[in-house]
Amino acid sequence: MESQRNLLLIGLLFVSFLLWQQWQTDKAPKPAVTENTVATSVQETTHSADVPVAESGMPEETAVASKDLIRVTTDQLDVLINPVGGDIVHAALVSHKLELNKDEPFVLLEQKPGFVYIAQSGLMGSGGTDSTKGRATYSASAKEFTLADGQDTLTVPLSYTAANGAKYTKIYTFHKGQFAVDVEYKINNTTSEPLQVQMYGQIKQTIKPSDSSMMMPTYRGAAFSTADIRYEKYNFEDIQEKNLEKKTEGGWAAMLQHYFVSAWVPPKNETNTIFTRDSSGTANIGFMGEKKTVAPGTEMTLSADFYVGPKDQAALSELSDTLNLVVDYGFLWWLAVPIYKLLMFFQSIVGNWGVAIILITLTVRGILFPLTKAQYTSMAKMRNLQPKLQELKDRFGDDRQKMGQAMMELYKKEKVNPMGGCLPILLQMPIFIALYWVLMEGVELRHAPFMLWIDDLSVQDPYYILPLLMGVSMFLMQKMQPMAPTMDPMQQKMMQWMPVIFTVFFLWFPSGLVLYWLVGNIVAIIQQKIIYAGLEKKGLK
Structure with a gap:
């Protein structure tokens, strides 16, 4: 469940970033x-x-x-x-x-x-x-x-x-x-x-x-x-x-x-x-x-x-x-510039900006795959340690100092890094924001068609099909990782509603960006299945 929360946290951070930018625009004296x-x-x-x-x-x-x-x-x-x-x-x-x-x-x-x-x-x-x-x-x-x-x-x-x-x-x-x-x-x-x-x-x-809006700042x-x-x-x-x-x-x-x-x-x-x-x-x-x-x-x-x-x-x-x-490209220009050049390279080969976005999504996910695998492995180990951690809580009670020392010894003995699931999210967030600005600022995507009903990747999907598919993919990702029984009921309800909330947000996003997120979710689902299969062979659930 931690990985699902990480992915949703990426989105929440990104939407918060857009809301903050729009607040800056709206509150500034006109x-x-x-x-x-x-x-x-x-x-x-x-x-x-x-x-x-x-x-x-x-x-x-x-x-x-x-x-x-x-x-x-x-x-x-x-x-x-x-x-x-x-x-x-x-x-x-x-x-x-x-x-x-x-x-x-x-x-x-x-x-x-x-x-x-x-x-x-x-x-x-x-x-x-x-x-x-x-x-x-x-x-x-x-x-x-x-x-x-x-x-x-x-x-x-x-x-x-x-x-x-x-x-x-x-x-x-x-x-x-x-x-x-x-x-x-x-x-x-x-x-x-x-x-x-x-x-x-x-x-x-x-x-x-300005004609600026939250989704088009x-x-x-x-x-x-x-x-x-x-x-x-x-x-x-x-x-x-x-x-x-x-x-x-x-x-x-x-x-x-x-x-x-x-x-x-x-x-x-x-x-x-x-x-x-x-x-x-x-x-x-x-x-x-x-x-x-x-x-x-x-x-x-x-x-x-x-x-x-x-x-x-x-x-x-x-x-x-x-x-x-x-x-x-804002403060992430140093990351956006190579992403833009890579996007241009893919487009020069395939001649379709939508396909180029798919290729750059596969590239980014491929580069991050070793870190994603390490993330899932770390989380699996952490889940397997829950019974032992519970024993430590029962043994030391409210003595936080002894509890902390015992937990660190346990992590060291089991070779588990409790922060191992954090690195991928730290890398995915700036990459996503940089790619967002590349897709937002690139005049090349203005009136650029993809296929079927998507004839302009710089504007929202006219039939909202891509956002709905994106919501379905988030729901599937959520189902692949059942909620932990120890999770707070309020948190469980929030997680259940996240796919719906994000679908509503993405209704107004440029279709090129929604395409990136949708393909990223699909790749993540496939990667999860591959990683989970490998972990189960090692005895990690």
Whole structure:
């Protein structure tokens, strides 16, 4: 019965862990959303009045009609660019659908009534494109740009000539098969005076409550990296409480949500300032580059990378050594990373994420089998010692010191470790939590089918068949180990109800995780039968 209690304890600890996380989320003060958070729609797009400027004051707003927006289409992105400021005000991910088996793409960046989530960039300084008088209005050679078949890159140049004659070209470069976009500013100083410029890029998002739940404790908010801080979240409440100002070499600034991320990655060999701003119910996070001087009659190019897409660890790592950390595995990242790599390896062989989960379950159970066998053996020995332990209790009564000494001598004589059943649970719990986060954070499992009715491993079983099968497997495991007659009646009732309680909990778990638990139970039942048969041959019941 001890092993059954151990397995149930794993689940209880895990559910308690989720409840604690959700309590932390629910009890944290919610950011206030004011009437000013209502953003204009794409049909009446305006640029933000909160873009940073080098001197003082903020640029004035300038409206632009939807017909003036510039559309860029690739095999991965469908983007709308506002000529005012050259900001990306809409980004749909062509290869990631909003819903399973539907054609509508998932929209990450957008601007609509009540919500704004856009990527802005520009040049500050006396010779920049953004000032207190407003932001530059760029012109393009066409209203639509499309990455043609057989074309690897698509360049979208936006031109602006200042009143003093200085010429600026903002260039977006899109790549086939990629969600990363190159952003360049070419400054041609045709004037007789030096131009002071400083590039910035920021992501602006309306502050809104998270969609997180106990079974899906996901994060929505900002994050950043510096030379000293590899990865740190900076949620909306943090942004409202205090502006972030961190000078660093390299670094990046991002907005995160479940499965997807947008991020500015400035040049890694330059000194940048990572900053945040709270402005009328919107949160901004971004970078400011080094101040540059463009001499008269010369040209200069400033650049940064912008990523808008899924949390693809390989693609993110190409932009920055630490950007892949936005796939947040928590404090068990050191265990989750090899589990993720092993899961990817299995999937590359079988081509099915559900089968890959089954294979990794078999692998984990196989690795732990020697410890599981030692656990059952120890428990069997402990059960066989119960009559002798009872004799010691009868002999020494309430003398705990002599009772303890006698028990230790008995354990030593019989070569029994009373803690032998604890090690497997200490190993299984972190492995289970790490795998949980791998399955939760892996965008690869989003809309990934398994077989039959399971067409998306990242969401709950629509017919609750897997949770019910999991409950049945727990019930069978419980029947294999009859309750000890010395167990308290209340404990017996709790153990009898455990399969039901866990079945109810698992109704809302992602089906990929339920599949892991179900297969683990089945393997555990088989292992128990094999181990019990071996123990009975040795005379241990």
